[in-house]
Amino acid sequence: MTTPTALLDVSELSKVYKVRGQWFKRKEITALSPLSFSLQSYKTLAIVGEMGSGKSTLAKLLVGAEVPTTGKIKLNGQLLEPGNFKQRCQYVRMIFQDSSTTLNPALTIGQLLDEPLKLNTNLNELERAQLIRTTLLKVGMLAEHMNFYPHMFSGGQKQRISLARAIILSPQIVILDEALAALDPSLRSQMINLLLDLQQQMGLAFVLISHNLGIVRHLSDEVMVLCDGKVVEYGTTAQVLKQPNHKYTKKLIMNQSAQMTGRR
Numbered sequence: 001m002t003t004p005t006a007l008l009d010v011s012e013l014s015k016v017y018k019v020r021g022q023w024f025k026r027k028e029i030t031a032l033s034p035l036s037f038s039l040q041s042y043k044t045l046a047i048v049g050e051m052g053s054g055k056s057t058l059a060k061l062l063v064g065a066e067v068p069t070t071g072k073i074k075l076n077g078q079l080l081e082p083g084n085f086k087q088r089c090q091y092v093r094m095i096f097q098d099s100s101t102t103l104n105p106a107l108t109i110g111q112l113l114d115e116p117l118k119l120n121t122n123l124n125e126l127e128r129a130q131l132i133r134t135t136l137l138k139v140g141m142l143a144e145h146m147n148f149y150p151h152m153f154s155g156g157q158k159q160r161i162s163l164a165r166a167i168i169l170s171p172q173i174v175i176l177d178e179a180l181a182a183l184d185p186s187l188r189s190q191m192i193n194l195l196l197d198l199q200q201q202m203g204l205a206f207v208l209i210s211h212n213l214g215i216v217r218h219l220s221d222e223v224m225v226l227c228d229g230k231v232v233e234y235g236t237t238a239q240v241l242k243q244p245n246h247k248y249t250k251k252l253i254m255n256q257s258a259q260m261t262g263r264r
């Protein structure tokens with residue numbers, strides 16, 4: 001029996017930064033040691049790890065913002081070329097924690113959503129406007145919001161706009177880099193439900209970078225734990241959270257359970 005081709009297939013991916021050290025010597029920083037994983041449509045992989053463990057570096061490599069030192073990234077069996085950002089950005093999109101800094105305040109929501117369409121599609125103005133309206137509706141906003149500016153929206157609504165911008169090109173993978181961290185618990189739950197709905201509707205795969213194990217538990221099928229750029233744990237979410245093996249995972253689970261008990 002042949003195994004089906006994974007949507008995303010990452011093998012031996014690593015990143016070493018060369019920085020200036022003492023006495024003009026070059027110093028190497030291994031942000032990510034070679035790691036491999038695969039991800040299917042409709043599935044979510046969570047990346048967990050403490051500060052400086054390599055989570056953002058992995059996200060940047062996946063989205064094509066950094067060139068890997070070693071390794072390959074395949075999408076539907078096709079090799080993604082490191083420098084071909086245009087090829088990549090139609091399939092892999094990213095959402096960050098703080099939409100106030102990623103949404104250009106001088107542009108209307110319509111103009112913000114039109115940018116990726118102008119760059120990556122051959123749609124005419126009417127078709128683009130129609131797609132912008134339907135995408136806004138998909139993320140729980142109104143079609144009229146296309147004429148508004150980012151400052152007219154709350155943090156939760158701005159995250160929905162960022163999500164609209166991420167899905168407007170019908171990508172296959174969305175990377176959520178602490179994208180829910182700044183939201184209060186009720187907005188966070190609404191956003192989690194919206195993400196799960198969109199995943200079902202569009203067959204999306206998510207790579208979720210998060211410190212919050214509650215979010216990880218709700219959204220992800222698998223968890224990869226990074227420590228100093230190395231994978232120290234990788235398995236199904238249920239298994240990793242129930243029986244963590246590595247001391248960092250154990251500490252994270254204990255700290256967050258203590259916080260939950262303290263809040264009660």
Ligand SMILES: Nc1ncnc2c1ncn2[C@@H]1O[C@H](COP(=O)(O)OP(=O)(O)OP(=O)(O)O)[C@@H](O)[C@H]1O
Nearest residue numbers: 017019029031049050051052053054055056057058
């Ligand atoms: N452009 C760069 N040049 C040199 N070193 C870098 C660069 N980017 C990241 N690093 C280093 O690589 C390591 C991993 O960083 P990375 O930002 O990926 O960690 P992280 O897990 O995302 O941390 P955080 O949770 O703080 O965002 C760190 O030691 C960091 O200092």
